[in-house]
Amino acid sequence: MxxxxxxxxxxxxxxxxxxxxxxxxxxxxxxxxxxxxxxxxxxxxxxxxxxxxxxxxxxxxxxxxxxxxxxxxxxxxxxxxxxxxxxKVYSYPEFLYEQSKNKTRVVIAGSHGKTTITSMILHVMQYHDRDVDYMVGAQLEGFDVMVKLTEDADFMVLEGDEYLSSPIDRRPKIHLYKPNIALLSGIAWDHINVFPTFENYIEQFKIFVDSIVSGGSINYNEEDPEVKHVVEASDNTIRKIPYHTPEYTVENGQTLLATPEGDLPIEIFGKHNLNNLAGAKWICQHMGVDEDDFYEAIATFKGASKRLEKIAESKTSVVFKDFAHSPSKVQATTQAVKEQYQNRTLVACLELHTYSSLNAEFLKEYKGALDAADMAVVFYSPHAVEIKKLEEVTHEQIAEAFQRDDLIIYTNPEDFKNFLFSQNFSDKVLLLMSSGNYGGLDFEVVKRLIK
The missing domain is CATH 3.40.50.720 (NAD(P)-binding Rossmann-like Domain)
Incomplete structure (x- = not known):
């Protein structure tokens, strides 16, 4: 072909x-x-x-x-x-559907968590030598490629993005996969350049739930009120199976997952990641992996690239890099790191980099997102605002949005870099959240901050 x-x-x-x-x-x-x-x-x-x-x-x-x-x-x-x-001109998701229309399609959707959940599923499948086709939105440890297509695999696991399919097909990608097995992790307004209202954004997930093939199933995060409403209101003839965050404890910086066989030490941490794990367990069970085998495999899962990725650590300090940029992701990530390192000072640095995050009206959604941090820093580039042809965002608008009197704001990359390198990170955790690089910050150099 x-x-x-x-x-x-x-x-x-x-x-x-x-x-x-x-x-x-x-x-x-x-x-x-x-x-x-x-x-x-x-x-x-x-x-x-x-x-x-x-x-x-x-x-x-x-x-x-x-x-x-x-x-x-x-x-x-x-x-x-x-x-x-x-x-025949295909969009990316259309072609993936063509390649998988004779397989059992497993689609992981939601505003947040989908890359991590997809990664967890693939990790478990690989651990137990189960061959599946897949498409995932991040480079995974132990996987050479982000897309795998074969003739023989029974399952195709797809990370379901709600962004548009192509320049001539304005439908969200998740509308085109027609899943047999689906998961919906969360709904938090994003991509406001495409979905200008929250109601319009929610509608895309209603269409997704209705696109699941008759007789199929959806697992959904019942702790998210929007997800719960969207799934439970659907008239589609599918099985609807809720999941929630499992019980866990944190002891001396180690997260322990409660299982029927006792507490299990795991590599990942944070309530949102434990919630993701619960969803992944259900999907793996649908794919034929029993609970005990899931726990055995998930204990070795270290996370998806750029999702709470530990880039440096010493006896008294640690640095994480995370892709978080939407308000809900920023809040969940900041809370997760503080919970894991309760006795250390958390320095959380967020770069406002996306179209949504640099929109003056959308900024209000960030209220309280950095509250868990002991020291909160926001960086944004006026040049990025200019490139995206948005109205100028001011210091005052950002300060008002986050509702935090001690918020530190930088617009100059050198000033931000000088701030970082002036800090003593002993007994501290540095969390860098961005889909960009803070105007050219070298993360290899950042690692030298930790001694």
Whole structure:
């Protein structure tokens, strides 16, 4: 099968391209720029375009399919040629569905927790040598690729993103997978550039629940009132199975999970992660892994990349890096770290980096998000606001949003870096939360703060 990728360099797109190549497909692609690690990974398999740019002559009737990435525009020259020739143009999620329509599709959805839950499931499956196809949104320890496609696997595990499918398909990705087994972890307003109201955002998850195939099932976090309402109000003829945070204790910086066989030491921590674990256990049981085997495997799970990732530690200090940026994620992550290290000073640093977080109106959603921190710092770049063509965000608006009198705010990367390097981190925990890099902060250098 001949497949061409328009915008092959994206994080998701290049992983799908690699998966198809590994499956024996003939893969070609184009992009106007490709960054690392996509560039090296494509090059290693001979899939890196010879020249960057868009080339309509690459689009011929010999192609069986064209996959269109979000990075491309609706007037992309290669897309226009594909449409002119009448070729089948797939979005990323559409093509994944095509690859898995004869398998049992397991879709993990929600505003937060989906990468971690998907990672937990895959970790358990790998631990017990169970072969499954998958797509996950982060690089996992012990996994070479983020997308795996085979002919033989019975299950396809998909991390279900609610963002748009392609430049010409404005449906959220989760609407296209048609799961047999689903999970909904939480609903907290995000992507306000696409879903301008909370009601509009919630509607996407209602459609997702209704898209589960008849006779299928959904596990849902009953501690989230929006999730509970959306699932329980659905008329879809599916099994609805709630889950909640299991009992656990924290002793001397070690989280112990209560199980029928006694307390089990685990690598992850925080109420939100224990809640994720409860959801993952249910899904693994649907996939044929019994409870005892799940606990044996999950005890060795260390977390997904960039999700509460420990990047440095000494006898008296520790540094975590986390992808958290939405209000609910920031609050859950900050609370989790403080609970785990109750006797240390928590310095929590948040970069406002996304479209939503830099929107003056949306900022109000961050009220109380950093309350668990002993020292709270917010960094944002006025240049990022300018690039995103948003109205200017002021110090006063940020201070008002977080409702914290001692909040420290930086807009200059050097000032923020100088603050970090002026601190004595003995008996402290440093938590760096961002989907960016604080205007160019070198995390390898940050590790030297810990002695």
């Amino acid at each position: 001949n497949v061409h990728f328009i915008a092959i360099g994206g994080a998701a797109m290049h992983n799908l391209a690699l998966a198809l190549h590994n499956k024996g497909y003939r893969v070609t692609g184009s992009d106007d720029t490709i960054f690392e690690p996509s560039k090296s990974r494509l090059e290693a398999k001979g899939l890196l375009p010879d020249t960057f740019g868009w080339f309509p002559e690459k689009i011929t009737k010999e192609l069986d399919a064209v996959v269109l990435g979000m990075h491309a525009k609706a007037d992309n020259l290669e897309l226009l040629k594909a449409q002119e020739l009448g070729l």
